[in-house]
Amino acid sequence: MLVLVALSVLHLAAIILLLVATIDNAWWVTSTTSTDVWGRWMLTGNKWNLTDLPASYPPDYLQAVQATTVLACIFSIIGLFVFIAQLFTLPKGNRFTVSGVFQVLASLFIMIAASIYTDRFHANERSIGNYGHSFILAWIAFGLTFISSIVYFVLRKK
Amino acid sequence: MLRVLALASVVLLGIAPQASQAITVYTSWERHALVGSDIRLSCTFFSWRSISEDVSFTWRYRPDGSKDSISIAHFAGGEAYTDNKGVFKDRVEFVGNPKRRDGSILIKNLDFSDNGTFTCDAKNPPDIVGRPSSVRLLVFENLPIQAGVITGAIIGVVLGLLVLIVVIYYLMRFLVARRVFSLSVSKHGKKKKEGSQQRQGPAPPADPSKVKAAASEKKKQESRKDKK
Numbered sequence: 001m002l003v004l005v006a007l008s009v010l011h012l013a014a015i016i017l018l019l020v021a022t023i024d025n026a027w028w029v030t031s032t033t034s035t036d037v038w039g040r041w042m043l044t045g046n047k048w049n050l051t052d053l054p055a056s057y058p059p060d061y062l063q064a065v066q067a068t069t070v071l072a073c074i075f076s077i078i079g080l081f082v083f084i085a086q087l088f089t090l091p092k093g094n095r096f097t098v099s100g101v102f103q104v105l106a107s108l109f110i111m112i113a114a115s116i117y118t119d120r121f122h123a124n125e126r127s128i129g130n131y132g133h134s135f136i137l138a139w140i141a142f143g144l145t146f147i148s149s150i151v152y153f154v155l156r157k158k
Numbered sequence: 159m160l161r162v163l164a165l166a167s168v169v170l171l172g173i174a175p176q177a178s179q180a181i182t183v184y185t186s187w188e189r190h191a192l193v194g195s196d197i198r199l200s201c202t203f204f205s206w207r208s209i210s211e212d213v214s215f216t217w218r219y220r221p222d223g224s225k226d227s228i229s230i231a232h233f234a235g236g237e238a239y240t241d242n243k244g245v246f247k248d249r250v251e252f253v254g255n256p257k258r259r260d261g262s263i264l265i266k267n268l269d270f271s272d273n274g275t276f277t278c279d280a281k282n283p284p285d286i287v288g289r290p291s292s293v294r295l296l297v298f299e300n301l302p303i304q305a306g307v308i309t310g311a312i313i314g315v316v317l318g319l320l321v322l323i324v325v326i327y328y329l330m331r332f333l334v335a336r337r338v339f340s341l342s343v344s345k346h347g348k349k350k351k352e353g354s355q356q357r358q359g360p361a362p363p364a365d366p367s368k369v370k371a372a373a374s375e376k377k378k379q380e381s382r383k384d385k386k
Binding site for chain 2: 063067070
């Protein structure tokens with residue numbers, strides 16, 4: 001019983017981290033900007049304004065990062081529902097493979113997103129700014145979803 | 159309540175005739191084109207009146223960053239006139255069908271200097287009150303990828319594959335289950351036939367209807383077990 005609660009909490013935490021990483025525009029921050037993957041917040045005077053991302057960003061890589069973060073969120077959320085459904089329908093002694101598959105796919109997609117972002121964006125600006133909380137949460141979410149999927153693949157239903 | 163309704167209908171009847179006199183002109187919002195290509199800028203209008211003989215279309219061009227606009231195409235009195243002196247000399251052609259409310263023009267051999275706003279003004283006398291509509295032309299060397307196309311494509315393909323896999327999985331399960339069921343029934347049917355033929359030899363032939371009833375009863379029991 002405790003194991004199930006812990007698993008659900010882990011899965012839920014992963015979902016929350018994924019959602020924050022996807023929605024919050026804070027993959028890269030400087031003293032006056034907070035940017036990616038959907039828009040750029042710029043501090044002008046005392047107000048933060050949301051502006052478009054610069055056209056110098058490679059559009060295909062940017063859209064790939066957007067798509068894969070969204071897909072990771074979708075798969076993880078569907079995975080939570082599948083896990084709850086499997087709790088009731090799985091015969092005893094079986095493993096939660098389908099939930100594990102969904103979680104491992106979510107982990108794969110967020111890894112793709114974070115990797116593309118690390119490699120292709122702000123490569124020349126390392127001294128001007130630093131990675132923001134969304135970026136860090138994306139990598140942490142990758143770890144959590146991966147661990148979660150391993151547990152689903154190994155655990156057997158009592 | 160009735161009073162409000164009456165008041166509203168009077169107001170609407172007062173406004174309606176004026177609204178029906180205005181002509182509305184439609185063009186695209188923004189067009190993208192490659193340098194050196196041709197582009198057809200469409201312009202159409204909606205008017206409460208039928209198309210008159212004096213329907214007219216006027217196209218104006220305002221370059222990016224400029225405040226003035228020049229006329230480049232004009233259709234009136236059944237005749238089309240195009241630019242024969244300016245930047246669009248011999249490059250613009252009136253290809254619309256004014257009788258069908260189409261006042262489109264074709265601009266050939268685009269260049270970067272053609273970036274700007276094209277305004278279409280249509281008049282259908284006596285319906286002449288209306289606002290012209292503008293279309294912005296952007297000329298590129300290579301057409302850029304539109305925002306969100308790749309994002310949408312990746313998400314759509316992955317989710318589509320997921321749905322496809324789920325559907326195929328359930329379909330296979332359904333088909334395999336059906337095949338297994340029909341196989342077991344046919345096997346059982348053969349066994350029953352052999353059994354009854356052997357019995358007909360030594361003993362007097364059993365009542366065929368009774369044999370059939372017994373066989374169908376057994377089949378029903380078998381199918382109930384299968385379903386469980």
